[in-house]
Amino acid sequence: MVKTGIFYGSNTGTTESVANKIAECLGVESTDVHNVAETAPSIVGEYGLLILGASTWGDGELQDDMADFVTGLSAMSLKDKKIALFGCGDESMEDTFCDAIGDMYDRLQQTGGIFIGKFNTDGLKFNHSKAVKDGMAVGLLTDEVNASELSEKRVKEWCDAIRQES
Numbered sequence: 021m022v023k024t025g026i027f028y029g030s031n032t033g034t035t036e037s038v039a040n041k042i043a044e045c046l047g048v049e050s051t052d053v054h055n056v057a058e059t060a061p062s063i064v065g066e067y068g069l070l071i072l073g074a075s076t077w078g079d080g081e082l083q084d085d086m087a088d089f090v091t092g093l094s095a096m097s098l099k100d101k102k103i104a105l106f107g108c109g110d111e112s113m114e115d116t117f118c119d120a121i122g123d124m125y126d127r128l129q130q131t132g133g134i135f136i137g138k139f140n141t142d143g144l145k146f147n148h149s150k151a152v153k154d155g156m157a158v159g160l161l162t163d164e165v166n167a168s169e170l171s172e173k174r175v176k177e178w179c180d181a182i183r184q185e186s
Contacts, residue, residue: 029086061092080119105159122150
């Protein structure tokens with residue numbers, strides 16, 4: 021697998037926890053797991069696979085630190101880099117569940133990166149999400165509050181798919 025960097029934005033520690041589960045599952049060293057509140061976007065140059073994760077806040081907004089990080093990334097060329105997305109949401113926000121992941125996906129389209137890691141939404145219950153395109157989520161969606169019992173299996177299956185695509 022190519023050198024992998026995991027980048028997360030987390031207010032409460034939930035997204036950080038999922039980032040660490042993904043790192044463990046993929047065998048990514050802790051030095052390659054980055055809190056974007058303390059990381060400049062330029063560091064992504066070191067990596068061939070970027071795994072970006074954030075939570076959704078308010079009415080579907082991207083977590084603040086990741087919003088700033090994505091703004092920096094969107095000004096860069098990520099040509100030939102693979103990008104995989106994951107996010108944490110709350111299914112009770114049934115019309116904006118994990119919208120932030122869809123926002124990241126849309127904002128990074130012009131960078132030239134190659135998106136991998138589309139995933140199913142099996143077991144999750146919500147009405148709408150900007151993260152779902154053509155019936156598939158653009159990345160791993162989790163709900164650590166209402167459906168945490170699904171997360172371990174979903175992370176493992178998603179990591180297996182990432183390994184195959186990278």
